[in-house]
Amino acid sequence: MAKPVLFVLSAPSGAGKSTLIHRVRISLPDLFYSVSCTTRPPRKGEADSVDYHFINRDLFIQMIERGDFLEWKEVHGSLYGTPIQPIQSALRGGRRCIMDIDVKGATDVFSRIKESIGIFIMPPDLQTLENRLIQRGADSEDSIRLRLQNAREEIEFATLFSYKIVNDNLDRAVRDLIDIILLESCPMDKP
Amino acid sequence: MAKPVLFVLSAPSGAGKSTLIHRVRISLPDLFYSVSCTTRPPRKGEADSVDYHFINRDLFIQMIERGDFLEWKEVHGSLYGTPIQPIQSALRGGRRCIMDIDVKGATDVFSRIKESIGIFIMPPDLQTLENRLIQRGADSEDSIRLRLQNAREEIEFATLFSYKIVNDNLDRAVRDLIDIILLESCPMDKP
Numbered sequence: 001m002a003k004p005v006l007f008v009l010s011a012p013s014g015a016g017k018s019t020l021i022h023r024v025r026i027s028l029p030d031l032f033y034s035v036s037c038t039t040r041p042p043r044k045g046e047a048d049s050v051d052y053h054f055i056n057r058d059l060f061i062q063m064i065e066r067g068d069f070l071e072w073k074e075v076h077g078s079l080y081g082t083p084i085q086p087i088q089s090a091l092r093g094g095r096r097c098i099m100d101i102d103v104k105g106a107t108d109v110f111s112r113i114k115e116s117i118g119i120f121i122m123p124p125d126l127q128t129l130e131n132r133l134i135q136r137g138a139d140s141e142d143s144i145r146l147r148l149q150n151a152r153e154e155i156e157f158a159t160l161f162s163y164k165i166v167n168d169n170l171d172r173a174v175r176d177l178i179d180i181i182l183l184e185s186c187p188m189d190k191p
Numbered sequence: 192m193a194k195p196v197l198f199v200l201s202a203p204s205g206a207g208k209s210t211l212i213h214r215v216r217i218s219l220p221d222l223f224y225s226v227s228c229t230t231r232p233p234r235k236g237e238a239d240s241v242d243y244h245f246i247n248r249d250l251f252i253q254m255i256e257r258g259d260f261l262e263w264k265e266v267h268g269s270l271y272g273t274p275i276q277p278i279q280s281a282l283r284g285g286r287r288c289i290m291d292i293d294v295k296g297a298t299d300v301f302s303r304i305k306e307s308i309g310i311f312i313m314p315p316d317l318q319t320l321e322n323r324l325i326q327r328g329a330d331s332e333d334s335i336r337l338r339l340q341n342a343r344e345e346i347e348f349a350t351l352f353s354y355k356i357v358n359d360n361l362d363r364a365v366r367d368l369i370d371i372i373l374l375e376s377c378p379m380d381k382p
Binding site: 149 | 248249252255256258263264265268295298299302340341344347348350351
């Protein structure tokens with residue numbers, strides 16, 4: 001049985017975090033993935049309880065009041081939160097867990113869950129990040145400039161995380177992430 | 192000597208929180224006011240260590256790493272944080288304290304400081320709030336619309352606070368706030 005550990009992944013936008021997590025979950029199907037709650041409406045292709053738990057604002061605020069969230073935030077008028085109970089149950093059940101969260105939320109988790117380990121995904125370099133954002137074709141020129149500026153600032157937070165993975169090659173980054181998970185959740189004590 | 196209590200004030204923009212706190216601090220000069228740190232440059236008329244502690248980004252991130260902040264956040268690329276040490280010292284010294292914070296930060300404080308008591312300042316009604324924002328003359332029409340929408344949403348969070356003060360009359364709101372502070376920091380146990 002693995003050691004109960006919560007892996008907390010953060011990355012600047014465009015660092016390839018979603019693809020990386022998707023690949024790792026396929027390789028490690030026993031990994032418990034924390035699904036967040038949100039008050040924003042589902043986007044096309046998003047499924048309830050898979051991508052998010054889609055709930056209304058009243059319920060969300062009740063959940064804050066009850067202390068149901070490990071952390072929460074408001075972005076552009078929508079609320080996002082990580083329910084604490086599923087993670088605690090998974091950890092108590094001896095499972096390894098993974099969550100995907102912004103830097104600020106990650107520091108909240110570090111201070112509240114002693115079994116948490118931070119992993120920061122670095123984009124290869126800002127030029128490559130810019131090329132990726134252009135290729136993705138989802139952002140305007142202004143939005144790309146803003147995302148690059150944000151990335152430059154977010155990278156400074158890498159120091160708050162125990163591990164950094166530079167995602168300049170997806171296959172290698174996936175292997176690195178799996179290695180970290182297996183190493184840290186290995187039940188054997190170090191000699 | 193007063194009972195050590197941390198009063199945590201939140202309000203939608205335009206509810207008159209700053210004026211209210213200013214007035215209460217004049218009436219209760221022993222009240223310890225928590226000064227936040229920020230990485231944004233000082234605005235005209237702002238003084239270091241009075242309005243904010245103006246610090247650079249590197250130092251701010253070091254402070255996050257050392258756990259120096261009770262809570263922190265990033266807004267439009269600038270970092271804001273509440274240093275925990277001055278508040279803890281003031282509470283240990285038996286002082287009553289007050290801080291001014293957004294709703295999200297307030298809930299972080301409630302969960303970390305057991306002596307905290309939340310007070311939510313309500314704008315009288317959305318029409319009056321709109322008039323105030325127009326009179327202030329600092330916001331465009333779009334910005335006012337956004338602030339009203341935010342206020343409507345923020346008011347829903349009032350339920351997370353122990354006290355609500357409707358600021359429809361400044362003198363009365365100041366008296367209400369002072370009454371709450373005196374009542375809650377009174378050293379006598381209730382019978």
